[in-house]
Amino acid sequence: MDIQFIAENWHLFAALVVICTLLVVDSLRRSGGSSQVSAVQLPQLINHDGAVVVDVCESAEFDKGHIPAAINIPMGQLKDNLKRLNKYRDRKKPIVLTCQSGTRAGRAAAILRKNEFSNVYTLTGGIAAWEKENLPIER
Numbered sequence: 001m002d003i004q005f006i007a008e009n010w011h012l013f014a015a016l017v018v019i020c021t022l023l024v025v026d027s028l029r030r031s032g033g034s035s036q037v038s039a040v041q042l043p044q045l046i047n048h049d050g051a052v053v054v055d056v057c058e059s060a061e062f063d064k065g066h067i068p069a070a071i072n073i074p075m076g077q078l079k080d081n082l083k084r085l086n087k088y089r090d091r092k093k094p095i096v097l098t099c100q101s102g103t104r105a106g107r108a109a110a111i112l113r114k115n116e117f118s119n120v121y122t123l124t125g126g127i128a129a130w131e132k133e134n135l136p137i138e139r
Helices: 002-008 010-031 042-049 059-064 079-090 103-114 126-132
Strands: 035-037 052-055 095-098 120-123
Touching (some): 002 010, 095 126
Parallel strands (some): 095 120
């Protein structure tokens, strides 16, 4: 009975496979191939592993609110400012990229990976997720 149903509705199952594949590919593309860390996990990564938070928001967005001690390097200036991050690469400290929603952070992670940064994370959901967890914001 189940095989007959699948055979009669093969197009629906094909569509399901395509949609699932697109969701996985989109998720990987957004993360830039980097690992992701949740807002709840990030304080532990900062405290125990000495993670450095790099906010890739524009300066005006950064001034409205950011994770305490975050470094602001706007996405458009990231390639030109990679030298600022070299000291963290050499120390093998984790670099956690963030932005308002997490999208730009994923693109920034791809840039860092292409430039041989290996310990790169993105904050899942960005600053919005951080604020949702009622974690401290610096203005």
